[in-house]
Amino acid sequence: MKKGTVLGMLALSLILAGCGNNSSKSSASTSTSRTSAVKSDKKSSTTASSKVSSNSVVSSTSSNSSSNEATSSSTSYSSSTSVSQKTNVQRLAQFNATLKSNMGTGIILPNNPGYSNENQKVNVWYEGNAANFTIYYSSDSNGQEFNATNLKNVTSYATFTKKTYATASQAQSAVNYRTIDTNNGLPTVNLGYRLTGTIDSGAGQKYLQWNEGRWSFTVHATAVNNEDPTATAKTVVSLLEEYYLPAPNTQGSGSFNVAVSNDQLNQTLTWQNNNVVYTIRANSIDTLIRMAATVK
Structure with missing residues (x-):
């Protein structure tokens, strides 16, 4: 082989080797670049995932916090309501x-x-002593001191009275109890709960009367005003299924009126305990019975 030919072939080999190295470097560079890109994507993905997870935790924490606040608020409201009801x-x-x-x-x-x-605070003032007294109950939005002088000029919504008599028979006569046999022959009305009342009408008035245990009850209605005592009597009967009145030593009586007025204490319960008579008067039958049921 000629020397020129050998030198030509050697030069060609060197050129091809150089191209191969460049191609390998380019491929390695491309490979490294892709690997970095994938790692970057994974990092971004991981970071995004971490952020989502973090946001989830924050959201969950916020949700739990809101839930806790709501529960706390609910508990606080419930507690506040409970306290308010007892005020x-x-x-x-x-x-x-x-x-x-x-x-x-x-x-x-x-x-x-x-x-x-x-929203209306109960107020109390009284006069008398242990044997004979009257307690006056009123209410306003602010509430007054016990036995405040200005309460004497305020309209009461209820009163509670104790009166002591010389004998039990005198006390008994003050109760105005009516027996069942005094109503024989009068028209009857079903009051529910297996109770029957009788209606006595005359002179433009109606009186519906019935007895329960040691108590006698009467509802008054004005016929000329088209008042009917039946509905009121049934209301009283229903309330007495829910609230228990004091047990009279001998007798007790209730006197109710169909017509209601805030400035008139025309709903009354009276009962005897030996020679003592207790009386509650109120402008509302509901108020009257609820108060009486807690006397002790």
């Missing part, structure tokens, strides 16, 4: 403690104001 009962209990301190622990008193509107 007037607790207020009355404080007044009763003062009354017993002034007149003796042996006296009995209503332990419920008879109404549920906590």
